[in-house]
Amino acid sequence: MNAMPGEALLAINDLRIQFGGLVAVNDFSMELREGRIAGIIGPNGAGKTTVFNAVTGVYKPTAGEIRFQTDLISGKAPYEITRKGIARTFQNIRLFKGLNVLSNVMAAAGFRAQYGFLGGLLGMPGVWRQERGIEAEARLCLNLVDLQDYQYLMPENLPYGLQRKLEIARALATKPRLILLDEPAAGLNPNEVNELMDLIRKIHHELGVTVLLIEHHMEMVMGICEELWVLNFGKMIAHGTPAEIQCNEEVLKAYLGD
């Protein structure tokens, strides 16, 4: 069941995440409509990645709820949430060492394979056909980010910028409707940042994926996001278009100090 373009794809209501005495996210609410490119920004430690972790099931909310369309996803296991259509990249690159580039992407596409455990072990006929199907899907994702020439290399041997692209390709292999990008531009040089912005636009336009990103790179944020939420100390302090946010006094105070 698809949301109508413009309907809320991701709804976060009064999310509160507390670790012992530390409140990392404090009554945060947001509604992300399908088909948008949006961003969550804020100074370091504001709780942005914590929100991502809550959405993807890594943390269970202390209070509040998260819905993907109408499905309640807060408190579910991460793999269940991913299979519903939410993909994610990590702030620190978490590629699978020990698997080559192609296998990294295939690993993310695996859950859609139909063959079961016994059938696979015994090498039943349909299984290999499905495997080639997974391989083809994975190659498509690699083509999208222009990594097809590196498919048999080990991820540790790729330069940093390509590793970041591989993370995105891998996330795309789960065929998401919503992709969460956690600081995708961190450590990239200006050329790579432009490439990344083009890539995000491509994902958005060609695949129809809704994009929500966390970023500190202001040019990129202002350049591609249509909507922004600003967090500081776990609380939302502003919400609006990039133009509105740029003039917002609270936001300036948060970033620059008083």
Place this chain on the structure above:
Amino acid sequence: MIQQFVNGLSLGAVYALIAVGFALVFSILKFSNFSHGSVIMLSAYFGLWLSSTFKVGLLPTLLASMVVGGLIAVIIERLGFRPIRKKNGPLIYFFVSSIAISMFFQYLMTALMGGQFFMYSDFMKTSSINVGDLTIPVLNIYMLAISTVTLIVLLYLLYKTKIGIAIRAASSDLLTPNLMGINTDFIVSVTFFVSGALAGIAGVFLGLSLSVYPQLGSLVLKAFIATVIGGLGSLGGAVVGAFLLGLAETFSTAYLGGDVTPMITFTIMILFLLLKPEGIAGLLGLGKNAGTTQKA
């Protein structure tokens, strides 16, 4: 009943020595060091050789075994763990290396000395004394007393000396001692020496009470269980866990028979693992749960 209680305490005291040595290495390097058992076993053989060749009494044997045990542990660290640490190997390699080392020494001693059980000569095993209804072997009194003294000395070392503080600092971050002007490698060696010294004392006592044989080192598993019960990473918890384990085993063997005791021990351990993984230290809020988010 009280008889068993006292026996259990003595057994627990020796387990405590092993458990604390084990926990010390765990707290700074974050892995379960099974080679600790080898140090215990080798010290037992050494103590036997020393006391029977030179006819020395209990205390000199203990002191010598402390030193030898400490040295063996340091050598093991140098050859078996340091290369892995220098290469930033994952924790699992330390674990496997420690198991391989423990098995190596066990098989080596079996091949060299045969699998038979060696007994300390009679003059080392003095008789029992009678206190009211109880018959307490003098050995048990020695074990309890000397272990307690050793633990107190260790406490002093850890809290009142610079080196001890550095060791405790290293358990939150291995690099911290560098801030105190102490080299990381040196701290690791010192920690292993201390844990080896404790193992040395334990080895002599275990050799005396159980006789000396190559598989003696497998008793380090008791230490592992004790630290699980006590809370992995917490030294105080290891001591408490060890005493509880000693008591539990003694009572179980006395009333239920030796065959069933391992099952009882493991069931207790499994229950703790499942229900209270932070152990007793976690229950009481003591000590540091240095290990709960790490993988060994």
Place this chain on the structure above:
Amino acid sequence: MSAFYSSMLTFAGINLIAVLGVYLLIGLTGLFSFGQVGFMAIGAYISSIACLQWGLPFWAGILISVAFALIVGLFIGAITLKLRTDYFALATYGFAEVVKTALIYFSDITGGSMGIFGIPTLVNLPVVAVIAVICIMICANFKKLKFGRNSLAVRNDPLAAEIMGINTFAHKMKVFLLSAALGALSGALLAFSTSYIEPEMFNWSKSVELIIIVFFGGLNSLSGAVFATLFLSLLPELLRFGSEWRMVLFTFIIIVTIIFKPTGLFGYYEIPLNPVTIAKKIRSYVKKIRVDRSAKRGERDAR
């Protein structure tokens, strides 16, 4: 083939089946378990008892023992798979010890520490060889398909694996059960080949031996595991080592391997069994030789 070599190879083959289980669990998936000997014991004893005391045919006994191992594995796995690495190791060790202790304790059924005698010798080298090859093929399929990728992903970064849609708990359980089945099968074959089983055959030393073989051969390499099993099972017999020194050698080899080549002898390398791949490799190797030769000729001509 002489009886001596025949029985040696049979033993190596039986070992191999158990090692395959350990390889999948510890090598590919990173689940450090000491429990394989527990499942071997279950396989050996249940199949023997089924045959001797319940009069069931040989194949039925094996199937029943594997089924029993799977049920036990389901139970044990449910308890232990959520534990962190060293707790998991300890818990699986506990499981193996409890199995051994139970075998000694319930001596009416199991013969206690004396074990069970007189099991019919129905397993010989051809039987073991065929079964071993089938098991290798099953493991090769495992590794090539998504299960192998899932295993390596879970081993490498369990959180990232979950986020990529892998149900890590379910996967770990599948591997655990498969490994248990292989262990039980190995134990059952052992019982029907040596005709005598006792609890001490499934002790800590055996556990360590299996783990050492996997680490030696290469955590990631199936061919490495196969090679290491054959090598380490046959070598001491061929060299007529006394059994005590064999283990001294084993453990020394593993210590040296961990320190100098932690990924094991084979590392990530796999012997290609696919005829297409073999042909490709031969072709590229021949091409390389031709290129080298013509390069050398070119140098000579230029001078």
